[in-house]
Amino acid sequence: MKGYLQGALGTISIDSEVIARYAGSTAVECFGIVGMAAVSMKDGLVKLLKGDSLTRGIHIQIDEDNKIVADFHVIVSYGVSIRTVADNLIENLKYKVQAFTGLEIKKINIFVEGVRVID
Numbered sequence: 001m002k003g004y005l006q007g008a009l010g011t012i013s014i015d016s017e018v019i020a021r022y023a024g025s026t027a028v029e030c031f032g033i034v035g036m037a038a039v040s041m042k043d044g045l046v047k048l049l050k051g052d053s054l055t056r057g058i059h060i061q062i063d064e065d066n067k068i069v070a071d072f073h074v075i076v077s078y079g080v081s082i083r084t085v086a087d088n089l090i091e092n093l094k095y096k097v098q099a100f101t102g103l104e105i106k107k108i109n110i111f112v113e114g115v116r117v118i119d
Helices: 016-028 051-057 082-101
Strands: 002-007 010-015 033-039 046-048 058-062 068-077 105-116
Touching (some): 010 016, 046 105, 051 058, 051 068
Antiparallel strands (some): 033 068, 058 068
């Protein structure tokens, strides 16, 4: 899927993978987020994703109105308020992803897949 922006000299096309990579790097910078998560459908185990595989924990859709719908599967730090972390993540993502792409974010869904103690 791609998002489109109409410029003065033509059309700009943004692939959803580009948006997912940027959103993933933005998400892991947020307080209380340990990282992105991948859930194995076979055995139900949750795996913490590192580096280049961050986008496996993110699903980006661009709807017919050219707006972004994003699903984030995250692991949060033990002892933090999940509500506060989620609100912070949503605000950061909305601001940074919209500024980066020029596309409007319609919806952000956050799925907390696990909790980890950080040293």
